[in-house]
Amino acid sequence: MTVSLFDQFESPSLFHISLITIAIILPIALHLSSTGRWAENRHLTVQTWTLAQIVRDIFSPMNFNGHKWAPLLTALMVFLITMNTLGLLPYTFTPTTQLSMNLGLAFPLWFSTVALGLRHRPTESLGHLLPEGTPTPLIPILIIIETISLFIRPFALGVRITANLTAGHLLIHLISAGVWAMLFMMPPIALISMTVLFLLSILEVAVAVIQAYVFVLLLSLYLQENV
Template sequence: MALNFFDQFNIPSLLGIPLMPLALLLPILMYLLTPHFTKNRFSTLLLWLTTNITKQLMKPTNLSSHKWTSSFMSLLLLLILLNTLGLLPYTFTPTTQLSMNMAFALPTWLMTIFLGLRNQPTTSLGHLLPEGTPTPLIPMLILIETASLLIRPIALGVRLTANLTAGHLLVQLISTAVLATINSMTITALMAFFALILLTCLELAVALIQAYVFVLLLTLYLQENN
């Protein structure tokens, strides 16, 4: 039974064909099939939210970094859709796979590093050695700063994976407890069901917040190197 809790994180397949590409294409298909020229209250609210989130994300960056706004917002919306669609029954969350999150984190982190080396190589390399460092500590601090720089994409991918995986596991554990106690301990099952509803709302908030934090950290890395 314990192993079944982790089956939800296995990549689904049909006739031996992995369905991961279909899960990744679903947000794009939803965008293409949605009428964009129909104005209603929902589309107006989404536009208002997107505009305010964009302003909040790009506020710490300088003007030269604003050309990356569309790329960051596309990544943010993709992560939001992938995270939230996985909360539906009988669905799969691609962002619970560490390899998938590293595929998002590593190229975007490298982009910020290469931009810094191209635009201001001296300043970018200067981050590896804080100003006023005593001479005996220079080699050690360079190694520490280099390690902290290289661990950034790993932290991005692991953070997103760990938060989504922990929430999904907790939801499945509580739902299993509700089904197991519904006949013998009705009051306990109802209390667990109420906790499950609250946890589902919390997991929805985590899915949105983690996508925002992922892109926000990338904008801060871009500001540091641009």
């Protein structure tokens, strides 16, 4: 029986019950909430400090109206980072390798930023469709191009994180299968491949974190254009 490499990205089920819901809810249980004490434990201290740095870097260029989105986007980034990194563990499932889920996160948030701009700053929001100083003959063409690029944004958000995580998982799967096949036939080559696999796993942890950060950063840039 031939098994496709992409079978690992299918939503797993147990007793005909999809486990993707558990994979989505599990990250919530792994993060601590503040207790209000003067001295917190190390885990909570590092978590709070990291979130504070991320919020400062993302929202410092924005005006005050954009700061209202800080809790939502910060929670989204923590959620994505946790799911992405948990998916690198053996016998686990990464929900963010599903394009449908990523588009389900990207499209409503992107549409909210656009609707916010059209409601509060319609002139400035529509002005992004036509760069200043455009020659008159190019105005219709540029408006069409900018409109298309505007509607492509949520698809680019979803496809970017899906493609990066899927490519990394596939590469890890292929190298690990090669290590197992060469373990008894060519042990030195298998050892070298195992070293490469270890380094690739570290790289994938970085990719999982960076892709979540980029996802939220791009959303914040779209928000910055409309607030």
